[in-house]
Amino acid sequence: MDSKIIIILMSLVLVKAQFFEDRRCRCVCPSPAAVLNTSTTRQIYTGNVPPNLCNCEDVVFPFIREELEGKLYMFCPRCECVYQTRNTSLIMGVVSMIIILVMVLILYTIAIWSLKAVLRRRNRTVSRTPESTEQPDTTEQRTEETSLLLWDDPDN
Structure with a gap:
């Protein structure tokens, strides 16, 4: 029983931790190796910053400071930063x-x-019940009456 309570509390914490992403700055930049001419792949960097700080220097630079110490001026013009909000x-x-x-x-x-x-x-149960024999079959009586009428003597 205790493990169920722990699992429920952990899931609530994980769901609550996802609410911080209502506003974010998303920068799509080449990999740092592209500036050094060794790769051409792109990477996505996200940061939780105000809209006025949604730029390469404030979002991307903290992640790649060591790799591109003096070449930031070559790296940032290749980045596309967009501030996104969602509900x-x-x-x-x-x-x-x-x-x-x-x-x-x-x-x-x-x-x-x-x-x-x-x-x-x-x-199925209705069709399996035996039919009552009290009611005469009217179709048989009609055919007998019709046949008698056809064979009657016209002189009588």
Whole structure:
């Protein structure tokens, strides 16, 4: 029982830790090796800074200070920094509504299947009951009456 409580608390902490990313500065830059002419791959650097500090010097430079000590002027013009904002609570609400809708549809499908099964069983039991012999078969009587009328003597 204690392990379940610990797992629930850890999951709450992890979910709460994801809320800091509502605002961020995202810089797409070449790898530091590209400035040194050894690679051409690009890397993404993100930082939690105010919009006025969303630039290469404040977001990227703390990560690559040792590699490009004197060549920052060559590196930063190749970076594209964009300040992004998003509403994660709205996103989580929409995802929750979609999950609830899918669950309701699944429950509805299960209910329809079970109702079909109950109706099939009821139809089988009704068709298996013996028919009562008290009521005469009217179709046989009609054919007999019709045949008698056809063979009657027209002179009588």
